[in-house]
Amino acid sequence: MSHTHENPVGLQEKYQRELLSAGLLIESSVPGVYGRSDVFEGVIQRFEAYLTRNSRHLQPEVIHFPPILSRDDYLKTSHIETFPHLMGSLHGFLGNERTHMELLRKREHGENWAADLEPIELMMAPAACYPLYPTARDTTLPEKGRLIDLVGFVFRHEPSNDPARMQSFRQREFVQLGTPEQALNHRDDWIDKGIELYKGVGLDEVQRVIANDPFFGRGGRAMVVSQIEQAMKYELVFPITSTEKPTAIASSNYHMDHFSHSYNIKTTNGEFAHTACIGFGLERTALAMFKKFRFDVKAWPSSVKTALEL
Ligand code: ZN
Numbered sequence: 001m002s003h004t005h006e007n008p009v010g011l012q013e014k015y016q017r018e019l020l021s022a023g024l025l026i027e028s029s030v031p032g033v034y035g036r037s038d039v040f041e042g043v044i045q046r047f048e049a050y051l052t053r054n055s056r057h058l059q060p061e062v063i064h065f066p067p068i069l070s071r072d073d074y075l076k077t078s079h080i081e082t083f084p085h086l087m088g089s090l091h092g093f094l095g096n097e098r099t100h101m102e103l104l105r106k107r108e109h110g111e112n113w114a115a116d117l118e119p120i121e122l123m124m125a126p127a128a129c130y131p132l133y134p135t136a137r138d139t140t141l142p143e144k145g146r147l148i149d150l151v152g153f154v155f156r157h158e159p160s161n162d163p164a165r166m167q168s169f170r171q172r173e174f175v176q177l178g179t180p181e182q183a184l185n186h187r188d189d190w191i192d193k194g195i196e197l198y199k200g201v202g203l204d205e206v207q208r209v210i211a212n213d214p215f216f217g218r219g220g221r222a223m224v225v226s227q228i229e230q231a232m233k234y235e236l237v238f239p240i241t242s243t244e245k246p247t248a249i250a251s252s253n254y255h256m257d258h259f260s261h262s263y264n265i266k267t268t269n270g271e272f273a274h275t276a277c278i279g280f281g282l283e284r285t286a287l288a289m290f291k292k293f294r295f296d297v298k299a300w301p302s303s304v305k306t307a308l309e310l
Contacts, residue, residue, distance in 0.1 A: 011241040012162035015291065019163055022295045031159040032167040036283075039297060043286045044170070046308040047201070048151065051172055051280065054197055060149035060174060065131040067124060067153035067168075073134040074123040076262040082215045082223065088124030088155040091117035124155035128171035129277045133259040136177060140266045141273055145178020147186070151282075164240050164247045164284050171279040177260070179267050183274035187234070187254045190278035194236050194250050202304040203238055203249075203288055211235040211251065232256075238288040249285050252278040 019025040026035030036044075068090065074080070079087065091114070093103065099116065106113035125131055128150055136146070151172040158165060176186035191208055198206040211233045212224040227233055232255075235248035253276065259265070260273035267273050293300040297310060304310070 008242040008245050009162075012160075012164070015241050015287075016161055016163040018295075019287075019290070024290060024295060025163060030167070031161055032165060034163075034166065039295075040286055040290075042310075043289055043297065043308070044282045046310055047280075047282065047285055047289075048172060050201065050308055051197070052149075054193075054200075055149060055174065058147055058174075060147040062149045063132065063135075065125070065128075065150060065152050067155065068122045069125050069131045070134065071119065071121050071123050073263075074130070076134070077130065078258070079126055079130075082213070082220065083126065085216050086126060086156040086158060086214075088126075088157055090120050090122040090124065092120040094118045094120075125152060126156065127154055128152040128173045128279060129175045132175060133263050133265070133275070136260075136265045137263040138265075140268060141177055143268055145176055145182040145267075145273070148175045148177075149173075150175065162241070164287050166283055169284070170282040172282055173277050173279040175275065175277040177265060177273050177275050179269075179271075180256075180274040183254060183256075183276040187252050187276040187278070191234050191236070191252055194252070194278060194280070198236065198238075198249070198285075201289065201307050202301060203285075203292065205246075205292075206236050206238050206249070207246070209235050209237055211248065238284075240284070240288050240291050247284060247288070248281065249288050250278060250280045252276065 016025075020027055024037050024040045026037070028034060071089075093100070093116070095103065095116065103113050103116050106116070131152070132148055132150060151170060153168055153170050155168050157167060159167060174186070174190060176183050178186075195206055195208060212227045213233065215221070215223045232253065234252045236250040237246035238249045240247040240249075255275045255277075257272040257274055259275050265273045289300075289304075293304060300310065
């Protein structure tokens with residue numbers, strides 16, 4: 001039997017079924033939204049602790065944000081122009097008793113009750129670093145810039161049966177705010193460091209590729225060209241389900257002065273700061289490890305268990 005021509009979608013669904021039947025992921029009624037077992041979560045926790053141990057010498061500030069950000073702050077980014085298809089907007093019921101009755105009547109009759117909801121002041125965070133930049137609003141950075149270590153759930157509306165394409169997943173990010181040089185150094189250092197860190201847990205197949213985002217629409221195609229030409233995005237990819245189309249398990253983005261312009265963040269010389277981040281996809285990293293070393297964590301190579309303190 002030949003398996004060289006199996007299509008990636010088939011392979012993704014096959015891996016999804018394996019994970020579900022092993023109980024590592026627990027299916028919900030919505031594609032791309034899962035419960036996660038203790039074993040799955042344990043690998044993520046150990047990988048996070050591994051990242052912490054290996055970044056301690058950099059003395060980052062550690063900040064934790066909820067997975068939501070203010071609608072006003074969201075609108076200061078270009079996300080609504082570039083990724084409208086992925087956004088998550090929060091809505092609530094702001095009516096009175098009369099409109100509440102109408103809402104219930106619509107639900108009863110299978111009508112579109114949600115159309116009566118109104119946007120509240122919150123959006124789902126599309127990337128773990130988005131809630132950070134507004135908190136640095138109207139500040140001047142210290143001479144050495146700021147390095148922030150953060151982790152958070154992010155939301156992307158893209159229902160899929162590819163277990164590596166979840167609608168809600170975590171990114172562990174290291175973000176640098178500073179001069180262009182500081183931001184670029186951060187980006188370059190972390191790409192190399194990311195490859196080393198993945199090798200350290202046995203994922204030797206990880207490779208660096210220049211990447212582009214799935215920008216929306218016709219305007220998006222021009223953005224892809226400039227993003228690739230300027231090498232603003234790198235991904236670390238691993239063959240989770242396909243060697244021809246490996247999956248990004250980490251990505252590094254250089255935003256130039258996009259965020260600092262939006263929130264007025266300056267360097268000591270009075271110029272707009274530049275920012276760059278590396279984000280480790282925690283669920284995808286776990287999926288890569290379960291793919292390579294299979295589902296019995298106790299049987300993983302001792303070098304991997306040692307590195308992760310499993
Ligand atoms: Zn980021």
